[in-house]
Amino acid sequence: MSSARVGAIRSQSQLKVTSTGSSSFRSPHAPRNSVLLGDNVPLMAGLPAESVDLVFADPPYNLQLANALTRPDQSRVDAVDDDWDKFADFSAYDSFTRDWLAAARRVMKPNATIFVIGSYHNIFRVGAMMQDLGFWILNDIVWRKTNPMPNFRGRRFTNAHETLIWAARDSSCRSYTFHYEALKAGNEDCQMRSDWLLPICTGGERLKDAAGRKTHPTQKPEALLARVMLAASNPGDLVLDPFFGSGTTGAVAKRLGRDYLGLERDPAYAAAARERIAAIEPLPDEAIAAAPTKRSAPRIAFASLVESGLVAAGAMLTDLHGRHRAMVRPDGALALGQIVGSIHKIGALAQGLPACNGWTFWHFESGGGALAPIDDLRTIARASLAAAAE
Amino acid sequence: MSSARVGAIRSQSQLKVTSTGSSSFRSPHAPRNSVLLGDNVPLMAGLPAESVDLVFADPPYNLQLANALTRPDQSRVDAVDDDWDKFADFSAYDSFTRDWLAAARRVMKPNATIFVIGSYHNIFRVGAMMQDLGFWILNDIVWRKTNPMPNFRGRRFTNAHETLIWAARDSSCRSYTFHYEALKAGNEDCQMRSDWLLPICTGGERLKDAAGRKTHPTQKPEALLARVMLAASNPGDLVLDPFFGSGTTGAVAKRLGRDYLGLERDPAYAAAARERIAAIEPLPDEAIAAAPTKRSAPRIAFASLVESGLVAAGAMLTDLHGRHRAMVRPDGALALGQIVGSIHKIGALAQGLPACNGWTFWHFESGGGALAPIDDLRTIARASLAAAAE
DNA sequence: ACGGGTGATGAATCGCCTT
DNA sequence: CAAGGCGATTCATCACCCG
Numbered sequence: 157m158s159s160a161r162v163g164a165i166r167s168q169s170q171l172k173v174t175s176t177g178s179s180s181f182r183s184p185h186a187p188r189n190s191v192l193l194g195d196n197v198p199l200m201a202g203l204p205a206e207s208v209d210l211v212f213a214d215p216p217y218n219l220q221l222a223n224a225l226t227r228p229d230q231s232r233v234d235a236v237d238d239d240w241d242k243f244a245d246f247s248a249y250d251s252f253t254r255d256w257l258a259a260a261r262r263v264m265k266p267n268a269t270i271f272v273i274g275s276y277h278n279i280f281r282v283g284a285m286m287q288d289l290g291f292w293i294l295n296d297i298v299w300r301k302t303n304p305m306p307n308f309r310g311r312r313f314t315n316a317h318e319t320l321i322w323a324a325r326d327s328s329c330r331s332y333t334f335h336y337e338a339l340k341a342g343n344e345d346c347q348m349r350s351d352w353l354l355p356i357c358t359g360g361e362r363l364k365d366a367a368g369r370k371t372h373p374t375q376k377p378e379a380l381l382a383r384v385m386l387a388a389s390n391p392g393d394l395v396l397d398p399f400f401g402s403g404t405t406g407a408v409a410k411r412l413g414r415d416y417l418g419l420e421r422d423p424a425y426a427a428a429a430r431e432r433i434a435a436i437e438p439l440p441d442e443a444i445a446a447a448p449t450k451r452s453a454p455r456i457a458f459a460s461l462v463e464s465g466l467v468a469a470g471a472m473l474t475d476l477h478g479r480h481r482a483m484v485r486p487d488g489a490l491a492l493g494q495i496v497g498s499i500h501k502i503g504a505l506a507q508g509l510p511a512c513n514g515w516t517f518w519h520f521e522s523g524g525g526a527l528a529p530i531d532d533l534r535t536i537a538r539a540s541l542a543a544a545a546e
Numbered sequence: 547m548s549s550a551r552v553g554a555i556r557s558q559s560q561l562k563v564t565s566t567g568s569s570s571f572r573s574p575h576a577p578r579n580s581v582l583l584g585d586n587v588p589l590m591a592g593l594p595a596e597s598v599d600l601v602f603a604d605p606p607y608n609l610q611l612a613n614a615l616t617r618p619d620q621s622r623v624d625a626v627d628d629d630w631d632k633f634a635d636f637s638a639y640d641s642f643t644r645d646w647l648a649a650a651r652r653v654m655k656p657n658a659t660i661f662v663i664g665s666y667h668n669i670f671r672v673g674a675m676m677q678d679l680g681f682w683i684l685n686d687i688v689w690r691k692t693n694p695m696p697n698f699r700g701r702r703f704t705n706a707h708e709t710l711i712w713a714a715r716d717s718s719c720r721s722y723t724f725h726y727e728a729l730k731a732g733n734e735d736c737q738m739r740s741d742w743l744l745p746i747c748t749g750g751e752r753l754k755d756a757a758g759r760k761t762h763p764t765q766k767p768e769a770l771l772a773r774v775m776l777a778a779s780n781p782g783d784l785v786l787d788p789f790f791g792s793g794t795t796g797a798v799a800k801r802l803g804r805d806y807l808g809l810e811r812d813p814a815y816a817a818a819a820r821e822r823i824a825a826i827e828p829l830p831d832e833a834i835a836a837a838p839t840k841r842s843a844p845r846i847a848f849a850s851l852v853e854s855g856l857v858a859a860g861a862m863l864t865d866l867h868g869r870h871r872a873m874v875r876p877d878g879a880l881a882l883g884q885i886v887g888s889i890h891k892i893g894a895l896a897q898g899l900p901a902c903n904g905w906t907f908w909h910f911e912s913g914g915g916a917l918a919p920i921d922d923l924r925t926i927a928r929a930s931l932a933a934a935a936e
Numbered sequence: 937a938c939g940g941g942t943g944a945t946g947a948a949t950c951g952c953c954t955t
Numbered sequence: 956c957a958a959g960g961c962g963a964t965t966c967a968t969c970a971c972c973c974g
Contacts (some may be wrong), residue, residue, distance in 0.1 A: 276673070276683050276686035279670070279673075279686075280676075280677065280711075281670075281673075281677070283669075283674075284670045284674040286670075287670065287671070288636065293949075295702050295703045296666035296669075297703060298688045298690075300688075300690075300741050310726040310727075310737075311684075311724055312684050312724065313687060313737070313738050313740045314738065314740060315685060316740045317741050321666070327949080330950095331951080334701060336701065336964090337700075346965095347703070349694070349707075350704060350706045351688065351706055351741070387703075450964095451952090451963065455961080455962090498960080500960080501960085510620060511620060512620070513962050513963065513964090514962080515963095516962090606947095607949095609947060611948065615950060617945090617965065618965055619964095619965085621943095621944080623946080624945075625948065631947085664947095665949095667948090667949060691967095692967070693946080693966070693967040694966080695947090695948070695966080696946095696966050698950060699948095699950035699963080700950080700964050705947090705948065705950095745968080746946060746968095748945080748967090748968065749969055763946095
């Protein structure tokens with residue numbers, strides 16, 4: 157997506173709609189870069205279907221602390237005991253979960269994905285409900301906390317992680333956004349794993365009121381949201397957060413050039429989030445622009461390399477070890493003895509395999525008798541194509 | 547538990563009952579150190595209620611493989627496609643899960659706990675069902691694999707972990723076994739966290755047939771089972787595994803001086819497991835004996851220290867900084883001015899806190915004017931108590 | 937014996953476009 | 956819409972062979 161488009165979307169969308177919970181507005185486009193006040197289910201019902209690119213949801217965890225929790229020094233742990241985290245029983249929590257998940261699914265574009273974060277108190281119910289509603293789980297991801305709260309009673313393992321579920325809208329969604337190569341490049345050239353080690357949100361990042369009390373009990377670290385958005389969204393995408401809280405999703409979205417839409421029931425949280433996001437400075441477009449990937453590179457026919465003279469008709473190609481030899485035909489096909497076919501087909505045939513990437517399998521003799529893959533020639537062809545387009 | 551008791555339990559239990567799946571046997575005690583052949587639900591129905599100390603369950607994951615998967619070198623991945631992992635739909639899997647979980651819950655002693663392992667394909671359904679059946683989740687634990695299979699198509703995060711759910715039979719179970727201090731001592735004096743880093747089962751540990759094929763497609767590493775049993779069972783305890791498979795639970799139980807009961811449907815798996823376990827050499831009792839913990843150490847009344855002369859009546863105790871001073875009364879109470887109470891109550895009162903551990907708060911003057919906690923005197927008292935019991 | 941190279945393998949819901 | 960072609964894609968570990 158070009159930065160021009162990003163700008164256009166941003167400018168159209170500073171409407172700051174405020175709703176009281178009824179489906180009081182309808183528009184062909186979802187509002188962008190706003191915090192909508194009210195219950196998220198009717199608010200989502202008021203959004204156009206298939207209008208958001210990514211959902212991040214941090215629903216109430218349904219924590220069940222029977223009694224007050226104290227540290228060994230008898231100081232009281234400031235546990236989550238807000239009204240929004242109280243449910244009569246599992247059935248009430250399931251019903252709540254079904255409602256918001258179904259509403260979120262409706263507004264997801266066909267190739268959108270959703271992340272939901274939770275702990276063992278609620279994540280199993282959330283995950284089962286997602287499967288029941290037709291979501292297609294892509295991964296579960298473990299956020300390993302570098303600095304979790306210890307288990308003060310010494311009766312359990314330190315609860316040192318939370319779980320995220322990443323899912324597509326349904327099982328047929330195959331072209332969801334996933335920046336595999338960028339993540340790998342940023343991870344020592346190793347695939348990004350399903351376990352992420354990140355600190356919890358503390359220090360200057362943690363929102364506090366004038367008296368020093370934390371604004372929101374479960375503020376998520378921006379690094380977590382950043383990894384989510386960098387992995388599964390593009391600049392200019394609309395990220396919906398139906399449990400906006402302190403607005404971490406909005407803050408990170410703005411910084412990373414994504415658009416956000418936050419839904420929040422509590423006016424105080426919404427106000428704190430708006431203030432927080434207003435202070436965010438977006439990163440420059442160059443820092444955000446999606447890196448070109450091999451999958452997105454323009455397709456080049458091997459025939460065009462022959463036509464342009466990068467490969468001579470009649471030249472012999474071999475595999476890296478010189479075990480197989482094939483001749484380049486003027487029409488861009490390869491000939492292995494009497495058999496003629498594409499670079500891929502002939503490569504597969506030569507090895508007795510069902511498939512083969514001919515670009516990396518076949519080599520030509522470059523300077524000094526060294527062998528180089530014909531993929532190098534494709535790179536040259538792509539460069540001259542790009543130069544011609546300037 | 548003494549090693550004598552461990553020996554007694556072991557000798558009673560080498561019956562090796564074999565059942566074909568009907569509830570054909572009844573006994574006041576569950577059989578021990580046996581593999582029972584048949585469906586686990588009727589087999590568990592035939593066991594006495596409240597007869598096992600720990601359950602470890604590795605149920606089918608309900609993997610849903612659409613197509614064959616190949617590595618980048620076109621080699622075929624040997625996926626799990628066994629009949630026992632085929633379910634018509636989520637509803638069939640839920641029903642299967644409910645049945646075996648309910649049967650397992652019935653045979654758990656009131657303070658028994660259960661570990662269930664799974665992946666994102668099934669663990670959410672399992673966890674929700676456990677909550678519905680009344681299990682009380684204590685932790686979810688993440689087994690982080692050091693050497694997971696990569697994601698060959700680059701379309702998702704590397705699926706690098708599996709999840710274990712640890713639960714008590716119900717929310718009222720408070721005295722379940724958990725060797726907090728032994729785990730902490732073995733973890734650089736740091737609380738054991740909910741994320742465990744362990745390699746998958748390969749190499750010599752992996753059972754293979756004469757042709758070199760793996761005996762079981764999903765054999766779990768012994769290190770994983772060892773951590774489970776060391777954390778949540780005592781020597782001589784009965785560990786039930788309703789999905790015994792290749793018998794890792796039995797092998798580790800035997801090595802660690804626990805008794806096992808394995809339920810397995812497939813005669814070939816059961817036979818392989820029996821052979822495997824027969825070759826296991828148990829560790830010596832000294833290596834296994836539960837380390838004494840503070841909780842299990844005999845309670846010592848402060849009064850008994852006064853009686854034995856370790857503390858003199860009339861002696862003054864202070865906190866570490868000398869801010870508070872209290873006098874030892876001959877009845878083992880403390881006096882802070884006119885107020886009299888236990889070492890704990892007076893310690894709390896002195897600090898204005900709701901509670902206080904008097905053993906670590908109050909200090910006495912040991913040799914050379916140095917202050918030492920009265921807990922040191924308790925340690926001495928315990929040592930002489932143990933010596934007297936010899 | 938040791939080291940390097942090659943090959944095998946593990947609970948996996950693992951494409952997209954054109955015709 | 957189904958079928959077929961293009962062409963993109965792997966990490967840690969262990970076993971084995973060879974020099």
